[in-house]
Amino acid sequence: MLKPRISSGFLKKIPTAFGAITSREARNRARRSWKASAVRELLHIRHNLRLLRAIIAREFLHNLLNLRFMIGLVLCLVVTVACIIILSHDYRQELADYSLRVNLQEEFLGKYALEGWVGQLMPGQKPPERFRPLIIGIPTSESQDSFYDDPLPILFPRLDFLFIVTIVMSLLALLFSYDAVTGERERGTLRQMISNSVSRTTILLGKFLGGTASLLIPFLLALLAGVLCINLNPHLQWDGSAWAELGLLLTASLTFITLFYLLGLMVSTWSRYSAVSMLNCLLLWVLLVLVIPNVCPYVSAQLRRIPSIQATARRAEEVSRACRETWNQRRKELVEQFRSKYGGLFSKLEALDFGMIVYERGDAKKVQELAAADPQFKAMVDDLRVEVNRVAREWRQAEGKATGELWGDLYTKAAAQTRLAKNLAGISPLADYVYVARDLTGTGLRSLKYFEEFKGEYRRRFGEYRAKVTAAVVAAHKNEPSPPGGWFLDLRDHPRFVFQEESLKGKLGAALPYWGILILFNVVFFLGAFAGFVRYDVR
C-alpha cells in the first residue's frame, strides 16, 4: 500500500552503477540511468514534502478553527497566569521568611556563640528555589511549620506548572488527537484524502506535525504570559543558567505533550469510532497519569519491606536502655573496685555526695579543694576520672553504634525502596516528566540531596573556622576554669552560607535518562500509530 520514498529498483541500481560493470559503455549507461533515477527520487521526495506541507497547514488551520482550540487557549492562559501570580506571591513570602531566619540566626550567633552551643546555631538555611514561582518544591520542615499560619495550601494543594503540563496539557493533547483519524473517517474526508496520490506516512506525519503545532500555541502563549509575570517580579532575578534551565524545561514539556498527542493519534488509528477512541484515551490517561505513579510506591513497599520509623525508634530505645543497664552495672563494679583499692580515701569522696560520674556537678569545688590539699586524693580522683571517662566512652560508643546501625539500616532500606518506587514509576510518562522537570529546575529529591551535601561541605568549613577560633579563645584563657556552656566565641568573620545551585551539566546528566524514556515513548507511540494507520480501513 505504501510506496517507499527510495524504491527498491533505485537501490538495486547503485552497485550496478559503481561496481560490477567492466565495460565502459555499459558503465556509463548504468550511471546515466542511476542519475535519472536519483533525479526522479529527489523529485518524488520534493513532491512528498509539498504534500506534507499542505497536510500540516490543513491540520493546523482545522484545529485553529475548532472550538476546542479556543477552550484550550482560554484554559491555559487563565490557569497558567493565575498559578504564576499565586506562586509568585508565595515566593515573595518565602523569600521574606528566609531572610528573617537568616538574620535571626546571625543575631543569635552574635549573641550566644558559646562553645557548647555553636553546633546548634550553625547557619545553613535553604533559600526558596528560583523556580518557585513556576514549580512548587518538595515541602521542607520550614514549610511544614507554615501549616499553622495558613493550612489551606496543605488542604487544597496549589496548582503549578507541573500540574498544567501533566494534567491540563496531557488531557488537551488527547482532546486534540483522539479523533484525528476516526473523525476524518466518520466525516468521509479521509476517503477523499486517500483517493489522491499521497502516502499514509505523509498523512500521519502531517497530522502529527500540524496537530502538535496547533496544540502548542495555547501552551506557549500561556507560558509566555507566565514568564512575563515572573519577570515583572523585582524579587526574582534569573541569570543565564536559569534561562537555560527554563529552555530545557520547555523542551522537556514539549516532549511530554507530543507524547500524549501521539498516544491519542495511535488510539485513533486503532479505533473505528471517535467515541470508542475517546474512551480508550481516557482509560490510558488514567492508567499512565493517575494509577501507575500512585501504585508504584505501594508495590515497592510490598517488594522491599522496611520497618516503620516508630518501630525503629522503639527498638533504638530498647537498645539504649540495655546499654544504660550495662553502664550502671559497670559503674557499680567501678565503685567496688575503687572502694577496695582506696578504702577510706574513697569514702571521703563518696561522702561529698556529688554523684561520682559527672564531676562538673555536685560539690565540684570541694573536690578541687581536697585534691589541692591532698596529692593522694588528687591521684585517686584523676584515676577515677580516667576510668569513668573510659567506661562512659565505651558505653556511648556501644550505644551509638547499636542505634546508628538500626537507623542506618532503616535509611538504607528506605533509600532502596524509594529507588525501586522511582524506577517502577518510570513506566509512567508522568513520573518521567516530573523527574526531568524537577531535576532540571532543582525542585526535586535530588536537589534536596544536593543541598544537604552543600550544607555538609559548608559545615565542614565552618567547623574548621570554629576550631581555629576556639583554640585561640582557649589559649587566651589558659589558666581559667571554663564557664558553663564554654567560652564565648567571636564568630563575626565566619564563612557565610551562600547556596549555589547545582551546575546545569549535573542537572542535565540526572534528567537525561528519564528524558530518554519520554523520547522512547514518543517513538513507540508514533510507530504504534503508523502500524495502525497503514492497515486502517478508510471505508
Next chain:
Amino acid sequence: MIEIKELTKRYEDGVLALDHVTYTIPPGEIFCLLGANGAGKTTTVNILLDFIRPTEGRASINGQDCNKFPLEAKKYVSYVSENVQLYGMFTARQNLRFFAELGGKKGLENKDLDNAMRLVGLPEKALTMRLKNFSKGMRQKLGIAIALIKDPPAILMDEPTSGLDPKSANEFLEQLRKLRERGKAILMTTHDIFRAKQIADRVGIMKQGRLVAVRERADFRHADLEEIYLTEMEAAENAP
C-alpha cells in the same frame, strides 16, 4: 483508461463481492455500473482506489496497477463520492486548494480556483462560503470542481446523483458531459437507471458480484433501459 481484468474479491467472511469481472473504459467514455445494493459496484471503486485489495485479477488506471503501484495509479484519477465530504469549517476555496495540492497541483491562484468553481456552476457567493453551509448539490459540484482542477484522465463516481434534486442532478450530468468532451474515462456507479440512460455511453449490469451484461448506448438509446436491466437480472437469476 480504466482497465479491469478478472477482478475478484472474496471477503474474510466468505462473501464473494466480485466474481471475475472484466471491462475497459476508454478515454472519453462514461461507463455506468448498474446493480442492486451489494452487487459489487462500490467494491470495484474501492479496489480501484486501493481502499481494499482484490483476491484475484487486476485493476489499472492509465496502465498503472492500482494495487501494486497505488500512488502512481492515483495520480491519474479523481474520486467523487455519493456524499462529497470535505472540511465544513473551511471555505469552498480552502477545500479546493487543499485537495488540488493533494492532487499534485502547485502555484494555484485564487482566480484559478474560482474559475474551476464557476465552471461547475457554483454561485459566486459560494466561493468564500464555509462548506458547512453548502447543500448536497453544491458539495457534489465542488467534488466535480476538485476533479476538474486535478484534471486526471480517469474519474470514479460512486452514486454521485443519489439524493440530488432533479435540477441539481441535471446540472451534474451537464458537468459530466463536459468532462467526457475533455476525454476523461468516467466510471459511475448508480441505482438511477433514468440518469444512466441520459448520460452513459455504456452500461454494465451487476448482480451478486458478477457483471451479467454490458450494453452499448445504441442498445438502450431508444429502448427502455429499466426493462433491459430487469430482463438481464432475471436471466442471471435463472442461469445455471
